[in-house]
Amino acid sequence: MVDLRPYTKLHSIQLLKQVIRKWWGLELAFSDAKGYVLDHAEGRIIPSQNDFCRAALFSKEGFRRCNESVKVVRDRLRSGKRRRVVVHSCHMGFDIVAAPIHIDDELAGFLFTGGSTGAPTTSAGRAELLRKVREFAPEAAPKLDDGGDATIPRLSSDDLERLQDLVEFGAQEVMAYHEELRRHEAEVSTLSAELEGRYRFDNIIGTSPAIQEIFRLLEKICRSESTVLIHGESGTGKELIARAIHYNGPRAKKPFVVQNCSAFNDNLLESALFGHVRGAFTGAVADKQGLFAAADGGTFFLDEIGDMSPALQVKLLRVLQEGTFTPVGATKPVHVDVRVIAATHKDLAKLVERGEFREDLYYRVNVLKVTLPPLRDRVEDIPLLVAHFLAKHYHGKGTPPRLSREAMDALQRYRWPGNIRELENEIERLIVLGADQPELGVELLSQRVRDAASQPPPARAGSAPSYRGTLKEAVEALEAEYIYQGLIRTHWNKSQLAKELGISRSNLIQKCAYYGLDRKPKR
Incomplete structure (x- = not known):
C-alpha cells in the first residue's frame, strides 16, 4: 500500500488547502486505501467551519460515525467504473466531495472535503441536525440551538462544481508527482547500478603481476572500515581505486565525496572541508555545509x-x-561517520622526517596502504589499456581502429611519466588524427613518443647489468641515459629537468653537451 503522507506536504496541495479554506471554510484531507483519515491516524482532528461537524468530531460516537461515512466513500470509489469525483451525503446529511488517487490501477486513497451543504437549512432540517447531535453529544446541543445556520458552509451549484474541480486537481497532482518520483528513483537506481558496475574490480584493467597483487589487496580492504592511503604517481588511477573500494564495500549506497587538497588555499580548503557559519568571515552571508x-x-x-x-x-x-569537527566560526562540534581514503604522490614518510607532515596523522591515514605501480613498470598491460581507450573514445561507425605493430612497440618503449592518464590522452589524439583509418600508424604518435621509440629499449628492472668497462664509464652511461629520458619526458625543457634533477640549468647544459644531448634528434 502506497504511503500518502509525504504527499500532504506538496506545495500545490498546501496552496489548495488554503484556497478551499478561504473560499468555503472547508478542510481538504487525505484518506488511505482502507478509508482511514491520515490526520486522524496522526492524532490531528481538523474540522471544517461547521459547528455541527465540530461537535461530531469531538465526541466519541460522532467521531466513529464520521469515519464510517468516509469508509462508505471509499467503497463507492472502489465499486463499479472509475469515477472522477464523488459527492456523498454523510451521517449528518452534509456533503463529502472526494476524488480518487489511483496508483498502478489500484485505489491508493483519496482527497476529500466534508461539512458543506447545497441549500439553506430549514427549521425542520436544523431540528433534525440537533436531534442527531443529541444522540452522540448531548452536551453540545444547547450551544447549537440558536436558530441560525451561519455555522454551516453553504455552496451554490456553481461553487460545488468548482470545489469538485479543485479536489480532482489535487488528486491529479498527487498521482503526477508519484509518477515523476518513481521515474527519478528508477533513474537513480540505474545510475547506481552503472556506478557499481563501472567500479567493479574486474573493470580495473590489467593482468600484470603488480595489478593482480592490487586486486588481492583490495578484496580485503573493501571488507573493512579502516582508513586507506593510496600512494602512486600522478595518473596511475588513485581515484579509480578509491571509488572501487567505496562501491564494493559496505558504504556503496552512501555518498562518495572527492576533494583535492591542493586545489584551494588554506582558508578556502578549511571552509570546503568543514563548512562555516554565517559571519565567520567576509562574504560568509549564510551557513554552508562542509x-x-x-x-x-x-x-x-x-x-x-x-x-x-x-x-x-x-x-x-x-x-x-x-569523528568530530567544528565548522569555521562555530562553537559546537559536529559528529560524522565517514570513512577516509587519502591519496598522494609524495613520500609521506620523508615529509614526516622533514617536519612537513604530522607523524600522528601519518600513522592514522597509513592504516591500510595501497601502492600503485607506474605504467612503465607494467608495460605488459599497455595493449589491454590501448584496446580499452580505443573502444571508449571511438565514436564512429563499426569497430574501433587498431594500432600498427610499430605504433604498439613505440607505446611500450615510452616511459609514460604521466602514466595511464597520458596514455589515454595519446590514444584519444590518435583517434582524432587517424580519422576513419582502420589502422593507426606510428607516424600519428606524438613526437616525444616517437623519439623514445627511436632509442634502444632500456634495460628492464631486474636484468643483469653489464660489468664491462670502468666504474666511471658505467656511471656516465647511466647518467646519460637518465638525462636523455628526462629530456624526452619534459619535451627538452632543460629548466624543468634541471629543477627535477636538483642541479643548476648551466650544469645540465654542460652535461648535455658532454654526452651529445644538446639538441633534439632530427628525423
Whole structure:
C-alpha cells in the first residue's frame, strides 16, 4: 500500500488547502486505501467551519460515525467504473466531495472535503441536525440551538462544481508527482547500478603481476572500515581505486565525496572541508555545509593529502580520531561517520622526517596502504589499456581502429611519466588524427613518443647489468641515459629537468653537451 503522507506536504496541495479554506471554510484531507483519515491516524482532528461537524468530531460516537461515512466513500470509489469525483451525503446529511488517487490501477486513497451543504437549512432540517447531535453529544446541543445556520458552509451549484474541480486537481497532482518520483528513483537506481558496475574490480584493467597483487589487496580492504592511503604517481588511477573500494564495500549506497587538497588555499580548503557559519568571515552571508558533513555515512576521498597545511592536518586528525569537527566560526562540534581514503604522490614518510607532515596523522591515514605501480613498470598491460581507450573514445561507425605493430612497440618503449592518464590522452589524439583509418600508424604518435621509440629499449628492472668497462664509464652511461629520458619526458625543457634533477640549468647544459644531448634528434 502506497504511503500518502509525504504527499500532504506538496506545495500545490498546501496552496489548495488554503484556497478551499478561504473560499468555503472547508478542510481538504487525505484518506488511505482502507478509508482511514491520515490526520486522524496522526492524532490531528481538523474540522471544517461547521459547528455541527465540530461537535461530531469531538465526541466519541460522532467521531466513529464520521469515519464510517468516509469508509462508505471509499467503497463507492472502489465499486463499479472509475469515477472522477464523488459527492456523498454523510451521517449528518452534509456533503463529502472526494476524488480518487489511483496508483498502478489500484485505489491508493483519496482527497476529500466534508461539512458543506447545497441549500439553506430549514427549521425542520436544523431540528433534525440537533436531534442527531443529541444522540452522540448531548452536551453540545444547547450551544447549537440558536436558530441560525451561519455555522454551516453553504455552496451554490456553481461553487460545488468548482470545489469538485479543485479536489480532482489535487488528486491529479498527487498521482503526477508519484509518477515523476518513481521515474527519478528508477533513474537513480540505474545510475547506481552503472556506478557499481563501472567500479567493479574486474573493470580495473590489467593482468600484470603488480595489478593482480592490487586486486588481492583490495578484496580485503573493501571488507573493512579502516582508513586507506593510496600512494602512486600522478595518473596511475588513485581515484579509480578509491571509488572501487567505496562501491564494493559496505558504504556503496552512501555518498562518495572527492576533494583535492591542493586545489584551494588554506582558508578556502578549511571552509570546503568543514563548512562555516554565517559571519565567520567576509562574504560568509549564510551557513554552508562542509564536505565532511555531506559525506556522512559514506566515504571521503582526500586527494593529494601531502599538500595539506599543518593547521588543517590538526583538524583532520581530530575527525579521524573522534569523528568530530567544528565548522569555521562555530562553537559546537559536529559528529560524522565517514570513512577516509587519502591519496598522494609524495613520500609521506620523508615529509614526516622533514617536519612537513604530522607523524600522528601519518600513522592514522597509513592504516591500510595501497601502492600503485607506474605504467612503465607494467608495460605488459599497455595493449589491454590501448584496446580499452580505443573502444571508449571511438565514436564512429563499426569497430574501433587498431594500432600498427610499430605504433604498439613505440607505446611500450615510452616511459609514460604521466602514466595511464597520458596514455589515454595519446590514444584519444590518435583517434582524432587517424580519422576513419582502420589502422593507426606510428607516424600519428606524438613526437616525444616517437623519439623514445627511436632509442634502444632500456634495460628492464631486474636484468643483469653489464660489468664491462670502468666504474666511471658505467656511471656516465647511466647518467646519460637518465638525462636523455628526462629530456624526452619534459619535451627538452632543460629548466624543468634541471629543477627535477636538483642541479643548476648551466650544469645540465654542460652535461648535455658532454654526452651529445644538446639538441633534439632530427628525423
